[in-house]
Amino acid sequence: NAGVTQTPKFQVLKTGQSMTLQCAQDMNHEYMSWYRQDPGMGLRLIHYSVGAGITDQGEVPNGYNVSRSTTEDFPLRLLSAAPSQTSVYFCASSETSGGRETQYFGPGTRLLVL
C-alpha cells in the first residue's frame, strides 16, 4: 500500500490564481480530511469527508472547496489564492473502527502564494 499520497509537493501561486491539491489513499478508508499547518498553530482542520459524496466544513474552511466523488480521492481546491493561504497542507485518512480510529497523514504540500 502506498498509504496517503499528495501532489504536488511544492507549489508557488500568484494571488488570484486557482489550483487543486490532490490527495489519494489506497486503504479503502471512509474518512478523509484536510489540515493546514502554520508555525506555532499546530494543524487546523479545513474540510473533511465521512464517505463518498459527503463533505463538511472544519475549523478554517473559508477560501477552500472540496468534493469526494470516490472513496480514494479527496481534492482540495483554492478558487482564488491569497497570501494568507501560504501554508503546508496535509491530507489524512482513517477507517471506522468503533470510535477507535487512527488518522494517517500524507507527506504534505507546501504552498506559497505571492
Added chain:
Amino acid sequence: AQSVSQHNHHVILSEAASLELGCNYSYGGTVNLFWYVQYPGQHLQLLLKYFSGDPLVKGIKGFEAEFIKSKFSFNLRKPSVQWSDTAEYFCAVNGNTGRRALTFGSGTRLQVQP
C-alpha cells in the same frame, strides 16, 4: 469545543537527558489521545495513542505517555533522548464527536544536542 495545550514550545536537551512534554486537553467526554512526531521536512508520524485501558501507553522509539484523567493530561516521556529525536511533537485529541477530526496542540520543538 475541545482544545489542546502544549506548554513547552521549544525544548533543548543534551543526549541521554530525560524528556517530558506536557499536554493538556479540554473536553468533557470520552477522548482518544495521540502523540505525533514530525521530523524535519517530513510528514506526521504516529508515536503512540490511547483509547482506553491501561493509562500508561508505550509507543515507538522508546516513547511512552501517561493519561491522567483527573488532570486532563497526556504527557509524553522518554527516559533518554537521542540526537535523532530532534523533531516537532504534536499532541492531538479526538473527542469522539461527529466530526471525527483531530484537534492539535501548537506543537513542541525538541532540539537534542549531541
